[in-house]
Amino acid sequence: MARYPDMTEYVHGHCFRTMTNVGWLGRGTAFDTRPTSPQFRQALLELVARIRVNVTPGFRQCDLCGAGPGIEVPFEGGTIVLGNAELHFRGWRGFSFAAPDLIYHYVAEHGYRPPKPFMEDVLEMAPRYRVPKGASNFTRNYDDLSEYVNFTIDDNRTRVNIGWLGLGSTFDTGETSPEFRRALLELIDLRGVCTMRGWRQCEFCDGYEVAVPYATARHGRLLLGNQEVHVPGANGVIYAATNLVYHYVVAHGYRPPAQFVEAVLVAAAQPGWDDEAVGPLPW
Ligand SMILES: [Zn+2]
Ligand SMILES: [Zn+2]
Secondary structure: OOOEOOOOEEOOOOOOOOEEEOOEOOOOOOOOOOOOOHHHHHHHHHHHHHOOEOOOOOOOOOOOOOOOOOEEEEEOOEEEEEOOOEEEEEOOOOOEEEEEOOHHHHHHHHOOOOOHHHHHHHHHHHHHHOOOOOOOOOOOOOOOOOEOOOOOOOOOOEEEEEOOOOOOOOOOEOOOOHHHHHHHHHHHHHOOEOOOOOOOOOOOOOOOOEEEEOOOOHHHEEEEOOOEEEEEOHHHEEEEEEOOHHHHHHHHOEOOOHHHHHHHHHHHHOOOOOHHHHOOOOO
16 A cells, blocks of 8 residues: 655645645554544544545555454444545645545554544544535435426426435445446536535545646536436336435445446437437526
8 A cells, every 4th residue: 555654745646726635644654643532532442444445446454463454343233334435534734634434443453543633633523424405405415316406397208316324324335336436427528517505525634626627628627516417217217316415426335226327328429419308407
């Protein structure tokens, strides 16, 4: 696994913001081993379990003890597996931290004591992630394939939700093909509908503006969170997704239902776009 000294600048990944590395340990890394409190360890475990960024298809091993790949940790009556994600969060003091999820294992099993600003922010922030945020237009979350209600659209089509994720959501994770990702981004760029005045934010990234690199967009990047994309599927069903769905796929390892993936590939491959197929949508 990559190693970076604590409190250096985090530079890889999808982020456009400045983040600070913590806990990227490897064999031979010297680190502080003064004890940490049980409260800190519990708070860290909560954050690591709830915020999972840059999820990879495979699991990593612990470089220090060889445990894994994938380290199981009991959490809230179940088990979480560490070794395939990062923890990103913004603290109170201006730092945005980026740590491997294995940081919890390093602290709990190897006595690693992270830098003080990180420990303080973990204790401060963990409670904020305990309850899903309230339902406003911009933070409402829906189960995949549930009935679409975000905008009232007066026709008799069946519309179902895709990718309206948030902290309380359970969702499938796993690999998605580059063709699907490319097709999805293309539809989002060309076929955005239901524009909102505000921006839906990614709850996993805690309120940052979400932008993705996109060559043909202005300034070379596409801002996500204020539009939807409606994709006609088989049997007359229309899949209605927030355009943040692309970010959830790329940054958080979300794997949408297979029928949506199929519909996106088919729609993007068509030479034109049949407006009639998706109904009278507000732009
Ligand atoms: Zn270990
Ligand atoms: Zn995010």
